[in-house]
Amino acid sequence: MNTTGTDTHALVLSGGAAYAAYEVGVMKALFLGDSPATAYTPLRPSILTGTSAGAFNAAVLLSGDKDLASAIGQLEEVWTLQMARPSGECANSVLRFRLSPLNFLPACLTANPLRPFWQAAEDTAFFARDWFSRGVAFLRSSEDVNQRFFELVDVGTLVSAQPLMQLIESAVRLEEIRQSSVQLRIAVANWRTGIVRFFDNAQMSTDVGHLAVQASISVPGLLHSVQIEGQPYVDAAVVMNTPLKSAIDAGAETIHVIYLNPEVQDIPLSDIPNTSGEIYRALVIGFAFALNRDIEIARRINLGTSLLKKGTLGRQPSADDLKGFSLVADHSRKAQSPYRQITIHRYQPQKDLGGIFRWFSFERNYVTDLIEGGFADAVEHDCKKNGCVLPN
Numbered sequence: 001m002n003t004t005g006t007d008t009h010a011l012v013l014s015g016g017a018a019y020a021a022y023e024v025g026v027m028k029a030l031f032l033g034d035s036p037a038t039a040y041t042p043l044r045p046s047i048l049t050g051t052s053a054g055a056f057n058a059a060v061l062l063s064g065d066k067d068l069a070s071a072i073g074q075l076e077e078v079w080t081l082q083m084a085r086p087s088g089e090c091a092n093s094v095l096r097f098r099l100s101p102l103n104f105l106p107a108c109l110t111a112n113p114l115r116p117f118w119q120a121a122e123d124t125a126f127f128a129r130d131w132f133s134r135g136v137a138f139l140r141s142s143e144d145v146n147q148r149f150f151e152l153v154d155v156g157t158l159v160s161a162q163p164l165m166q167l168i169e170s171a172v173r174l175e176e177i178r179q180s181s182v183q184l185r186i187a188v189a190n191w192r193t194g195i196v197r198f199f200d201n202a203q204m205s206t207d208v209g210h211l212a213v214q215a216s217i218s219v220p221g222l223l224h225s226v227q228i229e230g231q232p233y234v235d236a237a238v239v240m241n242t243p244l245k246s247a248i249d250a251g252a253e254t255i256h257v258i259y260l261n262p263e264v265q266d267i268p269l270s271d272i273p274n275t276s277g278e279i280y281r282a283l284v285i286g287f288a289f290a291l292n293r294d295i296e297i298a299r300r301i302n303l304g305t306s307l308l309k310k311g312t313l314g315r316q317p318s319a320d321d322l323k324g325f326s327l328v329a330d331h332s333r334k335a336q337s338p339y340r341q342i343t344i345h346r347y348q349p350q351k352d353l354g355g356i357f358r359w360f361s362f363e364r365n366y367v368t369d370l371i372e373g374g375f376a377d378a379v380e381h382d383c384k385k386n387g388c389v390l391p392n
Contacts, residue, residue: 007253007254007343008046008047008251008252008253008254009043009044009045009046009047009252009253009254009255009256010045010046010047010048010049010247010250010252010254010255010256011027011030011043011045011047011048011049011058011255011256011258012049012050012054012242012243012244012246012247012255012256012257012258013048013049013050013051013053013054013055013057013058013258014050014051014052014054014241014242014257014258014259014260014287014291015050015051015052015053015054015055015217015235015236015237015241015242015260016052016053016054016241016260016261016359017052017053017217017219017359017360018053018358018359018360018361018362018366018367018370019053019260019261019349019353019358019359019370020052020053020054020056020057020260021079021367021368021370021371021374022258022260022349022353022370022371022373022374023053023054023057023258023260023374024057024072024075024076024079024370024371024374025370025371025372025373025374025375025376025377025378026256026258026347026374026375026377026378027057027061027068027072027075027258027374028072028073028076028371028374028375028378029374029375029378029379030042030043030256030378031043031044031068031069031071031072032069032072034375034378034379035378035379035381036381037256037345037347037378037381037383042068042069043068043256044068045182045256046181046182046183046252047182047183047185047247047250047251047252048061048062048182048183048184048185049184049185049186049187049198049243049244049246049247049250050185050186050187050216050243051187051216051235051236051237051240051241051242051243052216052217052219052235052236052237052241053217054242054258054260055186055187055188055213055216055217056168056172056213056216056217057075058184058186059168059172059177059184059186059204059213060074060075060078060171060172061075062176062177062180062182062184062201063171063172063173063174063176063177064176066180076371078167078171079367079371080364080367080368080371082167082170082171083167083362083367084362084363084364084366084367084368085362085363085364093163093164093166093167094163094164094167094360094362095159095160095161095163095164095360096119096159096160096162096163097158097159097160098123098126098127098157098158098159098160099120099123099124099127103116103119103120104116123160126157127157130154130157134151134152134154137151138151138152155221155222156221156222156223156224159222159223161214161218161223161224164214164217164223165210165214168210168213168214169210172209172210172213174204174205174206174209174210177201177204177209178201178202178204178205180201183200183201183250184199184200184201184204185198185199185200185243185246185247185250186198186199186200186212186213186216187216187236187240187243187246188212188215188216188228188233188234188235188236189233189234189235189236189238189239189240190231190232190233191220191225191232191233191234192231192232194239196236196239196240197233198243198246199212208228208229211226211227211228212228212233214226215228215233215234215235216235216236217235218233218234218235219234219235219237220234220235220238223235237287240290241286241287241290241291242257242259242287242290242291242294244257244291244294244295244298244344245294245297248294248297248298248301248342252342253341253342253343254342254343254344254345255298255342255343255344255345256344256345256347257291257344257345257346257347258347258348258374259287259291259346259347259348260348260349260353261284261287261288261348261349261353262348262349262350262351262352262353263288263348264281264284264285264288266350266351266352267280267281267284267352268352269281276355276356276357277355277356279356280355280356283356295344295346295387295389298342298344298389299389301341301342302341302342302389302391302392303392305341305392306341306391306392341391341392342389342391343388343389343390343391344388344389345381345383345386345388346386346387346388347374347377347378347381347386348377348386349373349377350377353370354366
């Protein structure tokens with residue numbers, strides 16, 4: 001049920017690893033009715049779409065209480081009590097680095113004196129098997145020798161996703177998702193074809209559901225692809241970091257988009273060029289371009305709808321007019337509803353959250369700050385400042 005009017009409301013959650021704690025704060029304000037974006041009425045979305053960590057948030061949210069005000073509290077506990085770690089502790093429930101010397105810090109040994117040693121033994125065996133396989137592939141390959149040497153390098157072998165898989169299995173309750181009245185759309189990318197696939201409520205079966213969530217946060221180069229129904233799938237952020245168009249196609253009329261990066265110009269340039277900083281900036285530019293493209297689609301739908309309602313242009317249709325008409329027809333067909341205008345509320349940090357390495361920072365203080373920041377931004381939501389899309 002929707003308590004914010006008769007429109008179909010959707011919530012769109014971007015990817016961003018640890019940054020996705022910010023989404024928890026924004027949703028908390030929306031679900032509690034503390035934001036002017038919903039006229040201080042609790043938001044009850046009919047559609048929930050997500051990519052990467054946003055997909056994880058969506059799946060965990062629908063796994064909780066049917067009352068979203070309670071469910072967001074449960075999601076916040078997953079972030080602050082399970083995923084995050086207090087300063088000085090050695091592990092979190094997301095990633096573990098194999099053969100890391102940090103595993104032998106006093107805090108790790110105090111918590112479980114034997115665990116670092118048996119993990120080291122498991123890691124040694126893992127690397128032995130992995131390097132044997134790579135050595136065989138190197139000798140058998142007919143590629144250029146330089147190419148073969150580069151193919152020996154795989155940063156993903158340094159990272160164990162076992163804690164993440166255990167977290168997904170414990171926090172994502174597939175039966176609750178299948179029974180939810182909220183439409184779920186989890187975005188993943190087929191690593192072989194590059195095509196984005198969406199998993200909905202009915203597809204979150206015992207055999208597939210947890211794998212779909214795992215695939216949605218399997219960052220290429222860091223985590224390996226996940227096999228689902230014979231196909232490899234990865235994080236769809238490389239293609240669709242903010243699945244706004246999916247919500248539009250599902251028939252949403254009022255959309256709340258949580259985007260996890262500030263405007264590109266608000267990310268400071270480093271005085272000294274460095275690889276990590278430039279990769280981060282390039283990714284943010286790509287994410288922003290895709291989001292702005294989808295927002296432009298929504299603006300054109302509104303333009304086309306407005307012109308159609310007037311019945312006449314009084315002039316020769318321009319290229320933008322024709323695009324607007326086409327998009328209106330397509331949107332109406334997919335939504336199975338008459339021509340309707342679209343409203344988009346945008347929420348995003350107003351400053352840089354720390355760069356590429358902060359994506360994988362799960363210290364409890366940092367996670368808590370992100371949640372509080374998201375809550376504050378939603379409470380102080382300003383459409384003019386945030387570039388909302390409003391009906392013509």
